[in-house]
Amino acid sequence: MAKAESNVSDGLTLELIRESLIRQEDTIVFSLIERARFPLNSPTYDKSYASSVPGSGGSLVEFIVKQTEAIQAKAGRYENPEEHPFFPDNLPPSQVPPQKNPEVLHPAAMSVNINKIIWDMYFNELLPLFVTPGDDGNYASTAARDLECLQALSRRIHYGKLVAEVKFRDERKDYEPAIRAQDRDTLINLLTFARVEEAVKKRVEKKAMTFGQEVTLGDDGNKGKYKVNPAIVSRLYGDWVIPLTKDVEVEYLLHRLD
């Protein structure tokens, strides 16, 4: 990974981490826009549709995610502590020379992977909100776009580990007693910045308006029409992305002194 892309370095600061979270918003908004080009395409998620694919064991989307993760694992993707697989069982080992990822996180971070929750949230709650009903037959492309959304969301949400680490280092004396007492409520209070959360929700709504507008050269008849409803992007952050990031922060912190 290029140095500028990674905040996993000794110069870890809350400001740098927040800059990365802001940049990741672009990836998330664009990946939702790309997925919204296709209607729901429900056979993508239907076990009976993919049953003839050898080794799929589930839906077409599951097949594509598992196979892609297997290839990416061989290419070393999951050696990077910022990446988390959706199907961690039986992943092949990396076949590339080991990268020097600086060890910033406590080893207990390895055990925090909430991708199962992210998967269920994405397919059961988010997807029906932002795609149109219908079927255009483009199931493989649809699954590939789903994978991009899932990976972008997972990366952002698991960034909570880095956020938590830097907050812990900055205010160790406040965090340590709550960690020793395994006191989730105090930890949530310590790590919550309501004003930052409000700004995040407003900014992603604005990004959805900016990136998702129809760009025309003539009379602007499409004004106010967006490729993904900006209010849904704001809700995605308010209802799921931020709370799940905080869950990751708490889970990480609870084991920070192990």
Ligand SMILES: O=C(O)C(=O)C[C@]1(C(=O)O)C=C[C@@H](O)C=C1
């Ligand atoms: O920026 C932080 O301090 C974070 O912990 C990240 C985040 C977020 O998910 O955007 C989560 C909790 C805070 O209340 C504010 C924002």
